[in-house]
Amino acid sequence: MQEIMDYAITICEGSTCISKGADRFKSLIMEELERLGLADKVKINISGCLGMCEKGPLMVVNPGYTIYGGIKPDDVREVIESHILNGKPVARLVVQEDHLFNRFYRIFGDVGFFGKQMRVTLRNCGIIDPENIDDYLALRGYEALAKVLTEMTPQQVIDEVKRSGLRGRGGAGFPTGLKWELTAKQPGPEKYVICNADEGDPGAFMDRSAIEGDPHTVLEGMIIGGYAIGSNHGIVYIRAEYPLAIRRLQIAIEQARQHGLLGKGILGSSLDFDIEIRLGAGAFVCGEETALIHSIEGSRGMPRPRPPFPATSGLFGKPTLINNVETWANIPVIILDGAGWFSSIGTATSKGTKVFALAGCVVNTGLVEVPMGTTIRQVVYDIGGGIPGGRRLKAVQTGGPSGGCLPEAFLDTPIDYESLVQAGSIMGSGGMIVMDETACMVDVARFFLEFTQSESCGKCTPCREGTKRMLEILERIVGGQGKPGDIERLERLGNMIKRASLCGLGQSAPNPVLSTIRHFRDEYEQHITEKKCKAGVCRALLTYTITDSCVGCGACKRVCPVQAISGSKKQKHQIDQAICIKCGQCYTTCKFNAIVKA
């Protein structure tokens, strides 16, 4: 529940604004409101960096989205008296900005969930009607394309993208500008631009939401890419499991064609560019770029060795520029808000923002976009609202089946490509799963490996055979048959698979296992030597016993599917361990907490 206020004041507490004194504003504002008797009419929010550092300290007043910049304590008093009390904005302090990023603040500026976020790629998601190009056009849609066609040469576009520091958001983090330059240098005329929307990580839905919420921004990015590298053929490769995203893309493409934004002579220029949609059948490996290209060509989706990279020999052997959905969605912002602005967000090596699908044991599950350099702790606690039910956090999994699990000690790892790798995980495409103490890390590793193992295309032996052998060992461990030396065997196999596999799938498949061994080795040892699963997940390692609290009601006896429970009425019952299949039904049925599992 939330009280409805008349005004919401947002104070930017990005590091630049704090260094300029913004952290003292909150108490000052509260004092002033108290003095004027307005305390119950105004909600105060603290936000992360609002991306206008040179104008800081910043304060935003909603409704109306009035941005006040360069404010001093006296100005704060003036704003409150004039704007909040008398309804007159203080014109001399107002910052006039029409940036693309953070557009949601105009509407959502008063919501805590968005506070630490910065919306660049998702800037229109949840704001516009995705099936109506007018909504996109009204918010400066396709202006970046028009600017590029009017004022910039292809080389200038590439330089701008290079200068921005943007790196591939599919997970590997290759510098986008460099990729564009390499593809542009190849001889034409036939070249291809591909958008990789084959999102396959379990629990990840960033790309689907981005396309469903704002399909035109992806198209606009692709057209700009086509102009930069000299291509006139774009393809969106998207999985068939996303029917709504596909339909919205089709509508968007159709509308863009009607407006002369796709097709011949775009916006009266000499650029010809059109986009078609190709559907993938949902194979995880097809997210790997060479496998994806094979799939479009009509062959079986299998990777091939690189080099040659798609930039030189891609689709049908022609130079091909392939980027992920989120990467494309960044392009219009870089062009309009500038590479200089973009590169001011983030860390030394990772610029801009990253979208995460926050899921698992966390209060606010959802789609979040944060500046690079935000710590995992801030995402989980400040945005995600922490762990429900008063339980403790155990690990955060990033990067899906290619990533790793980070324990609590690593929560202050800043989100950037290098720091996450150093901590034993990867950025990945943006899945973030929060696990509490009820999760068994060995079982989690088994789950992810089972996924990659069944998605292995089978072309190279290390991945095909190696992941299978690793999975067998893990199944043995969770089944109570673990042997001394299993951990070392897993490590040796895992490292071998990483080094010897052909593509990214195999090279990253052992990560969930290796990272859980690194951070939770004791849990593996417990499973193997003591045959115990302390989280109570691995069935074969559990024993259910009835304690003296048993009143002999017989409820457990009735639900037991294998008649393993015996005992006469009003007497303590027993479980025959030889018959028990550890289904746990007695445990959930007992009203007297008389059954314990250990």
Place this chain on the structure above:
Amino acid sequence: MATPLELIKKKRAEAVSRIIGKGYLASTRVYVGMATCEIAAGSKEVMEVFRQAIAKGALTDVYLSQKGCTGRCNLEPTVEVVQMGKIPVRYGRVDKQRAMEIIERHLKGGQVIEEWVIG
């Protein structure tokens, strides 16, 4: 000949006037989340409630539109009510019943239903 930038500015102006023509300047705007996840949670039914109310004339001076995902998975379906000069109100976990009450109590009665509001 007009440059692409001049063309796009013209297109934007036309788009804005088309949106206004559809009633965007109504004193109340209602947005219903319609991404796959929201639809799975039941937002199509919710949309229908608002659409019917407008079609039958029970609601006037209201602009109704769909929108994509705002990222609040655990609170879907979401509905937003934006009124000029007021802080926008976002309702979470809206079903048919709640949608009808939002129409009666908030849109007609001017009373925000605080217990359903997303903070």
